[in-house]
Structures are given as structure tokens and as C-alpha cells.
Amino acid sequence: MRRRVKNLIGNGTIKKFTLELGEENATSAIVLVSVDSATDTSKVSLKLAKLDGVKTVYEITGQYDITTIMSASSIAEINNSIDALRKIPGVVDTNTVIILRKVI
Incomplete structure (x- = not known):
């Protein structure tokens, strides 16, 4: 199995691996950004x-x-990402909404 995965990575079939936590374990937000x-x-x-x-x-x-x-796993982590976002040159304003519940 390890060789097969290595070959899939080597030939570009697999580009990256990610880990996504279940929605019940995550806090999500929509951030609107204005650019200079x-x-x-x-x-x-x-x-x-x-x-x-x-x-x-x-x-x-x-x-x-x-x-x-x-x-992210918490609002504090979302906050850290938003702080980093606001430091990007050209970002002049943001509006953040925390997602309370996914309906569909």
C-alpha cells in the first residue's frame, strides 16, 4: 500500500493530503474583505x-x-486567522460572520 501511494504522489495523481474535522467539531466563519x-x-x-x-x-x-x-477548532483560532488576514498588505476592511449552523 505504501508503494502504491508513493507512486500516486510521484506521478502527480495525488497532489496533497488534508484532514477535515467533522462539522460538529469545527467553528466556521465567512469573512468579507475589502482591498485597496x-x-x-x-x-x-x-x-x-x-x-x-x-x-x-x-x-x-x-x-x-x-x-x-x-x-477551525475554536473561535480563538478563527480570530488568529482573521488577525493574520488583516495584516496582509492591501486589506483595508473586513466583515466577519460566524456560522451558527449548516442547514443543508
């Missing part, structure tokens, strides 16, 4: 995607330029 008009939004998006806890990054239209979906 002099800053390339796509560069900010790439930096956001590398932050701990960031699951998805969308470039959007409207009042905000980017939205991210974050997940």
Missing part, C-alpha cells in the same frame, strides 16, 4: 489562500472584493 483599489486583488487572494484555517477564497463583486470561508 491600488492593490491587485488576485495577489491578496493568493495570500489569503495560504492562511491557516482558510478553506475557500472567492473574488466577488459588490461592496467587498473577496470572501473567504474559514474553519
